[in-house]
Amino acid sequence: MNKRTLYCALVVLALLAPLAVYPVFLMKVLCFGLFACAFNLLLGFGGLLSFGHAAFLGTGAYVTGYAMSTWGLTPEIGLLVGTLASAALGLVYGALAVRREGIYFAMVTLALAQLMFFVYLQAPFTGGEDGLQGIPRGQLLGVVDLQSNMAMYYLVLAIFSGGFLLIHRTIHSPFGQVLKAIRDNEARAISLGYQVDRYKLLVFVISAALAGLAGATKTLVFQLASLNDVHWLMSGEVVLMTLVGGMGTFLGPLVGAGVLVSVEHALSSGTLGAYVHVAMGMIFVLCVLLFRRGIVGEFPHLVSKLAKGIRRRLPMR
Numbered sequence: 184m185n186k187r188t189l190y191c192a193l194v195v196l197a198l199l200a201p202l203a204v205y206p207v208f209l210m211k212v213l214c215f216g217l218f219a220c221a222f223n224l225l226l227g228f229g230g231l232l233s234f235g236h237a238a239f240l241g242t243g244a245y246v247t248g249y250a251m252s253t254w255g256l257t258p259e260i261g262l263l264v265g266t267l268a269s270a271a272l273g274l275v276y277g278a279l280a281v282r283r284e285g286i287y288f289a290m291v292t293l294a295l296a297q298l299m300f301f302v303y304l305q306a307p308f309t310g311g312e313d314g315l316q317g318i319p320r321g322q323l324l325g326v327v328d329l330q331s332n333m334a335m336y337y338l339v340l341a342i343f344s345g346g347f348l349l350i351h352r353t354i355h356s357p358f359g360q361v362l363k364a365i366r367d368n369e370a371r372a373i374s375l376g377y378q379v380d381r382y383k384l385l386v387f388v389i390s391a392a393l394a395g396l397a398g399a400t401k402t403l404v405f406q407l408a409s410l411n412d413v414h415w416l417m418s419g420e421v422v423l424m425t426l427v428g429g430m431g432t433f434l435g436p437l438v439g440a441g442v443l444v445s446v447e448h449a450l451s452s453g454t455l456g457a458y459v460h461v462a463m464g465m466i467f468v469l470c471v472l473l474f475r476r477g478i479v480g481e482f483p484h485l486v487s488k489l490a491k492g493i494r495r496r497l498p499m500r
Contacts, residue, residue: 193434194344197340201336206333207332210332210339210404211401211404211444212437212441213400214343214400215397215401215421215424215440217343217346217400218236218393218397218421218424219425220347220436220437221350221389221390221392221394222236222390222424223350223425223430223436224350224386224389224390225386225387226425227430227432227435228354228362228386229366230366230367231383231386231387233280233288233387233390234289234296234415234418234422235295235418236394237300237412237417238295238418239272239390239394239398240395240401240421241408242269242299242395242413243266243268243399244399244409244412245303245315246264246265246269246395247261247262247265247318248402249408250264251319252317252318252319253308256321257321257322257323258320258329258338261399261403262400265395266392266395266396267392268395269391269395269396270388272299273387273391273392273395276295276387277387277388278384279291279295280292280295281380281383281387282380296413296418297415300410300414312410315409316407318408329403335404339400342396350393351433354433358382361382398412420463423443424440424442424443425439426439427443427470427477427478428442429479430476430480432477432479432480434479435477435478435480438478438479439477442478443463446462446463446466
Protein backbone atom coordinates (compact mmCIF):
# COMPACT_ATOMS: atom_id res chain seq x y z
CA MET A 184 0.00 0.00 0.00
CA ASN A 185 1.52 3.34 -1.05
CA LYS A 186 1.27 6.51 1.02
CA ARG A 187 -1.46 8.08 -1.09
CA THR A 188 -3.72 5.05 -0.67
CA LEU A 189 -2.99 4.97 3.05
CA TYR A 190 -3.87 8.64 3.49
CA CYS A 191 -7.09 8.24 1.50
CA ALA A 192 -8.09 5.29 3.68
CA LEU A 193 -7.35 7.32 6.82
CA VAL A 194 -9.47 10.23 5.55
CA VAL A 195 -12.42 7.92 4.92
CA LEU A 196 -11.95 6.36 8.36
CA ALA A 197 -11.81 9.80 9.99
CA LEU A 198 -15.00 10.89 8.23
CA LEU A 199 -16.88 7.81 9.47
CA ALA A 200 -15.29 7.61 12.93
CA PRO A 201 -17.84 9.78 14.82
CA LEU A 202 -20.56 7.31 13.86
CA ALA A 203 -18.89 4.71 16.09
CA VAL A 204 -16.81 6.69 18.61
CA TYR A 205 -17.76 9.59 20.88
CA PRO A 206 -16.96 12.75 18.84
CA VAL A 207 -15.56 14.73 21.81
CA PHE A 208 -12.97 12.00 22.44
CA LEU A 209 -11.98 12.04 18.78
CA MET A 210 -11.70 15.83 18.83
CA LYS A 211 -9.38 15.65 21.83
CA VAL A 212 -7.17 13.16 19.99
CA LEU A 213 -7.05 15.40 16.90
CA CYS A 214 -6.22 18.53 18.94
CA PHE A 215 -3.37 16.82 20.75
CA GLY A 216 -2.38 15.11 17.51
CA LEU A 217 -1.94 18.52 15.85
CA PHE A 218 0.00 19.73 18.89
CA ALA A 219 2.30 16.69 18.71
CA CYS A 220 2.74 17.08 14.93
CA ALA A 221 3.77 20.70 15.46
CA PHE A 222 6.29 19.63 18.08
CA ASN A 223 7.55 16.82 15.83
CA LEU A 224 8.23 19.35 13.09
CA LEU A 225 10.60 21.10 15.48
CA LEU A 226 12.22 18.04 17.07
CA GLY A 227 11.93 15.26 14.51
CA PHE A 228 12.84 17.31 11.45
CA GLY A 229 14.61 20.31 12.94
CA GLY A 230 16.52 18.56 15.72
CA LEU A 231 15.44 21.19 18.29
CA LEU A 232 14.21 19.85 21.63
CA SER A 233 11.83 22.33 23.25
CA PHE A 234 10.67 21.79 26.84
CA GLY A 235 8.31 24.76 26.71
CA HIS A 236 5.88 24.14 23.88
CA ALA A 237 2.94 24.29 26.27
CA ALA A 238 3.39 28.08 26.30
CA PHE A 239 2.19 28.24 22.69
CA LEU A 240 -0.66 25.79 23.24
CA GLY A 241 -1.85 27.83 26.22
CA THR A 242 -1.42 31.17 24.48
CA GLY A 243 -3.61 30.07 21.61
CA ALA A 244 -6.18 28.77 24.10
CA TYR A 245 -6.30 31.87 26.28
CA VAL A 246 -6.25 34.44 23.48
CA THR A 247 -8.97 32.66 21.50
CA GLY A 248 -11.08 32.11 24.62
CA TYR A 249 -10.80 35.74 25.72
CA ALA A 250 -11.41 37.11 22.22
CA MET A 251 -14.56 35.07 21.73
CA SER A 252 -16.04 35.48 25.21
CA THR A 253 -15.20 39.19 25.67
CA TRP A 254 -14.96 40.66 22.17
CA GLY A 255 -17.62 38.38 20.66
CA LEU A 256 -15.49 37.33 17.71
CA THR A 257 -16.63 34.59 15.35
CA PRO A 258 -14.94 31.16 15.61
CA GLU A 259 -12.83 31.57 12.47
CA ILE A 260 -11.53 34.98 13.58
CA GLY A 261 -10.97 33.73 17.13
CA LEU A 262 -8.90 30.81 15.87
CA LEU A 263 -6.88 33.14 13.65
CA VAL A 264 -6.20 35.58 16.50
CA GLY A 265 -5.05 32.78 18.82
CA THR A 266 -2.78 31.31 16.15
CA LEU A 267 -1.21 34.69 15.36
CA ALA A 268 -0.64 35.37 19.07
CA SER A 269 1.23 32.08 19.44
CA ALA A 270 3.23 32.79 16.28
CA ALA A 271 4.23 36.20 17.66
CA LEU A 272 5.24 34.64 20.98
CA GLY A 273 7.18 31.99 19.07
CA LEU A 274 9.03 34.70 17.16
CA VAL A 275 10.12 36.37 20.41
CA TYR A 276 11.01 33.13 22.20
CA GLY A 277 12.69 31.67 19.14
CA ALA A 278 14.87 34.74 18.65
CA LEU A 279 16.18 34.18 22.18
CA ALA A 280 16.37 30.38 22.14
CA VAL A 281 17.96 29.59 18.77
CA ARG A 282 21.14 31.32 19.89
CA ARG A 283 21.75 28.27 22.09
CA GLU A 284 22.15 24.58 21.26
CA GLY A 285 21.37 21.23 22.85
CA ILE A 286 20.39 21.17 26.49
CA TYR A 287 20.86 24.94 26.76
CA PHE A 288 18.20 25.46 24.08
CA ALA A 289 15.84 23.13 25.96
CA MET A 290 16.43 24.91 29.27
CA VAL A 291 15.84 28.35 27.74
CA THR A 292 12.49 27.23 26.29
CA LEU A 293 11.51 25.68 29.64
CA ALA A 294 12.36 28.86 31.53
CA LEU A 295 10.43 31.06 29.09
CA ALA A 296 7.43 28.71 29.28
CA GLN A 297 7.43 28.89 33.08
CA LEU A 298 7.46 32.66 32.76
CA MET A 299 4.28 32.49 30.67
CA PHE A 300 2.71 30.11 33.19
CA PHE A 301 3.04 32.68 35.96
CA VAL A 302 1.85 35.45 33.64
CA TYR A 303 -1.36 33.56 32.92
CA LEU A 304 -1.71 32.68 36.60
CA GLN A 305 -1.58 36.32 37.70
CA ALA A 306 -3.13 38.13 34.71
CA PRO A 307 -6.65 39.43 35.44
CA PHE A 308 -8.17 38.37 32.11
CA THR A 309 -7.28 34.66 32.45
CA GLY A 310 -9.41 33.84 35.48
CA GLY A 311 -6.41 32.65 37.49
CA GLU A 312 -6.72 29.07 38.73
CA ASP A 313 -10.33 28.90 37.53
CA GLY A 314 -9.39 29.65 33.95
CA LEU A 315 -11.77 30.90 31.27
CA GLN A 316 -15.02 28.95 31.36
CA GLY A 317 -18.16 28.96 29.30
CA ILE A 318 -16.44 30.10 26.10
CA PRO A 319 -19.05 30.17 23.30
CA ARG A 320 -18.48 28.04 20.24
CA GLY A 321 -20.48 30.40 18.06
CA GLN A 322 -21.39 29.86 14.43
CA LEU A 323 -18.81 29.15 11.75
CA LEU A 324 -19.07 31.76 8.98
CA GLY A 325 -22.41 32.73 10.52
CA VAL A 326 -24.00 29.57 9.13
CA VAL A 327 -22.81 26.37 10.86
CA ASP A 328 -23.84 26.07 14.51
CA LEU A 329 -20.84 24.61 16.36
CA GLN A 330 -22.91 23.67 19.40
CA SER A 331 -23.46 20.41 17.53
CA ASN A 332 -20.62 18.01 18.36
CA MET A 333 -20.79 16.52 14.87
CA ALA A 334 -20.35 19.91 13.20
CA MET A 335 -17.56 20.75 15.63
CA TYR A 336 -15.84 17.44 14.90
CA TYR A 337 -15.69 18.02 11.17
CA LEU A 338 -14.28 21.52 11.77
CA VAL A 339 -11.58 20.05 14.02
CA LEU A 340 -10.87 17.38 11.41
CA ALA A 341 -10.51 20.06 8.72
CA ILE A 342 -8.16 22.08 10.95
CA PHE A 343 -6.02 19.04 11.72
CA SER A 344 -5.90 18.05 8.05
CA GLY A 345 -4.84 21.57 7.07
CA GLY A 346 -2.09 21.62 9.70
CA PHE A 347 -0.91 18.15 8.69
CA LEU A 348 -0.75 19.10 5.01
CA LEU A 349 1.18 22.26 5.89
CA ILE A 350 3.75 20.21 7.80
CA HIS A 351 3.95 17.65 4.99
CA ARG A 352 4.49 20.37 2.40
CA THR A 353 7.05 22.12 4.57
CA ILE A 354 9.15 18.99 4.98
CA HIS A 355 9.08 18.19 1.27
CA SER A 356 10.02 21.71 0.23
CA PRO A 357 13.58 23.00 -0.31
CA PHE A 358 13.27 24.63 3.10
CA GLY A 359 12.53 21.23 4.64
CA GLN A 360 15.52 19.64 2.96
CA VAL A 361 17.82 22.33 4.34
CA LEU A 362 16.19 21.87 7.74
CA LYS A 363 16.99 18.15 7.74
CA ALA A 364 20.53 18.93 6.64
CA ILE A 365 20.91 21.24 9.63
CA ARG A 366 19.54 18.52 11.89
CA ASP A 367 21.97 15.91 10.57
CA ASN A 368 25.10 18.07 10.32
CA GLU A 369 24.79 21.71 11.32
CA ALA A 370 28.48 22.47 10.80
CA ARG A 371 28.32 21.28 7.21
CA ALA A 372 25.19 23.34 6.55
CA ILE A 373 27.00 26.42 7.84
CA SER A 374 30.01 25.64 5.64
CA LEU A 375 27.67 25.52 2.60
CA GLY A 376 26.59 29.08 3.31
CA TYR A 377 23.18 28.56 4.91
CA GLN A 378 22.13 30.99 7.64
CA VAL A 379 21.27 28.29 10.14
CA ASP A 380 19.75 30.53 12.81
CA ARG A 381 17.20 31.91 10.35
CA TYR A 382 16.05 28.43 9.38
CA LYS A 383 15.78 27.45 13.04
CA LEU A 384 13.81 30.57 13.86
CA LEU A 385 11.38 30.05 10.98
CA VAL A 386 10.65 26.43 11.88
CA PHE A 387 10.27 27.47 15.52
CA VAL A 388 7.64 30.06 14.56
CA ILE A 389 5.76 27.62 12.32
CA SER A 390 5.74 25.02 15.09
CA ALA A 391 4.58 27.61 17.64
CA ALA A 392 1.78 28.80 15.35
CA LEU A 393 0.49 25.26 14.78
CA ALA A 394 0.69 24.55 18.52
CA GLY A 395 -1.32 27.72 19.12
CA LEU A 396 -3.88 26.59 16.54
CA ALA A 397 -4.19 23.29 18.41
CA GLY A 398 -4.74 25.14 21.69
CA ALA A 399 -7.29 27.50 20.14
CA THR A 400 -9.19 24.56 18.65
CA LYS A 401 -9.11 22.71 21.96
CA THR A 402 -10.62 25.77 23.64
CA LEU A 403 -13.55 25.75 21.23
CA VAL A 404 -14.11 22.03 21.74
CA PHE A 405 -14.17 22.09 25.55
CA GLN A 406 -15.20 25.76 25.93
CA LEU A 407 -12.44 26.11 28.50
CA ALA A 408 -8.92 27.53 28.75
CA SER A 409 -7.03 26.54 31.91
CA LEU A 410 -3.59 26.56 33.46
CA ASN A 411 -3.17 22.91 32.50
CA ASP A 412 -2.62 24.11 28.93
CA VAL A 413 0.52 26.07 29.94
CA HIS A 414 1.84 23.79 32.68
CA TRP A 415 5.27 22.19 32.22
CA LEU A 416 3.63 18.76 32.43
CA MET A 417 1.90 19.51 29.13
CA SER A 418 5.30 20.19 27.56
CA GLY A 419 6.44 16.79 28.85
CA GLU A 420 3.35 15.05 27.52
CA VAL A 421 3.88 16.31 23.98
CA VAL A 422 7.46 15.02 24.08
CA LEU A 423 6.08 11.64 25.19
CA MET A 424 3.44 11.62 22.45
CA THR A 425 6.08 12.25 19.81
CA LEU A 426 8.49 9.61 21.09
CA VAL A 427 5.80 6.95 21.60
CA GLY A 428 4.32 7.46 18.13
CA GLY A 429 7.62 7.84 16.32
CA MET A 430 9.83 10.91 16.13
CA GLY A 431 10.56 12.04 12.58
CA THR A 432 7.51 10.27 11.12
CA PHE A 433 4.37 11.97 9.82
CA LEU A 434 1.69 9.81 11.44
CA GLY A 435 3.67 8.95 14.57
CA PRO A 436 2.65 11.99 16.67
CA LEU A 437 -1.03 11.37 15.92
CA VAL A 438 -0.68 7.71 16.95
CA GLY A 439 1.20 8.73 20.09
CA ALA A 440 -1.48 11.27 20.96
CA GLY A 441 -4.16 8.64 20.46
CA VAL A 442 -2.36 6.19 22.76
CA LEU A 443 -1.81 8.68 25.56
CA VAL A 444 -5.29 10.22 25.37
CA SER A 445 -6.81 6.71 25.42
CA VAL A 446 -4.74 5.71 28.45
CA GLU A 447 -5.64 8.92 30.26
CA HIS A 448 -9.34 8.45 29.44
CA ALA A 449 -9.34 4.81 30.54
CA LEU A 450 -7.64 5.52 33.86
CA SER A 451 -9.44 8.75 34.72
CA SER A 452 -12.85 7.08 34.36
CA GLY A 453 -12.02 4.50 37.04
CA THR A 454 -10.39 4.37 40.46
CA LEU A 455 -6.86 4.69 39.06
CA GLY A 456 -7.10 8.37 38.18
CA ALA A 457 -4.20 9.27 40.47
CA TYR A 458 -1.90 6.91 38.57
CA VAL A 459 -2.28 8.47 35.11
CA HIS A 460 1.24 9.91 35.11
CA VAL A 461 2.64 6.64 36.47
CA ALA A 462 1.11 4.81 33.52
CA MET A 463 2.50 7.39 31.11
CA GLY A 464 5.94 6.99 32.65
CA MET A 465 5.74 3.21 32.19
CA ILE A 466 4.71 3.68 28.55
CA PHE A 467 7.72 5.94 28.04
CA VAL A 468 10.09 3.37 29.58
CA LEU A 469 8.66 0.55 27.47
CA CYS A 470 8.91 2.71 24.37
CA VAL A 471 12.57 3.49 25.03
CA LEU A 472 13.42 -0.14 25.76
CA LEU A 473 11.36 -1.91 23.09
CA PHE A 474 10.31 0.68 20.48
CA ARG A 475 13.10 3.19 20.19
CA ARG A 476 11.79 4.36 16.83
CA GLY A 477 8.25 4.64 18.20
CA ILE A 478 5.19 2.67 17.17
CA VAL A 479 5.01 3.99 13.60
CA GLY A 480 8.78 4.11 13.18
CA GLU A 481 9.24 0.52 14.36
CA PHE A 482 6.43 -1.01 12.29
CA PRO A 483 8.27 -1.11 8.90
CA HIS A 484 11.30 -2.72 10.56
CA LEU A 485 9.15 -5.41 12.18
CA VAL A 486 7.48 -6.14 8.83
CA SER A 487 10.90 -6.35 7.15
CA LYS A 488 12.20 -8.77 9.78
CA LEU A 489 9.07 -10.89 9.48
CA ALA A 490 9.41 -11.02 5.69
CA LYS A 491 13.07 -12.06 5.94
CA GLY A 492 12.15 -14.82 8.39
CA ILE A 493 9.49 -16.14 6.06
CA ARG A 494 11.89 -16.17 3.12
CA ARG A 495 14.46 -18.13 5.11
CA ARG A 496 11.91 -20.79 5.98
CA LEU A 497 10.69 -21.21 2.44
CA PRO A 498 12.30 -24.18 0.63
CA MET A 499 14.98 -23.28 -1.91
CA ARG A 500 14.03 -23.97 -5.54
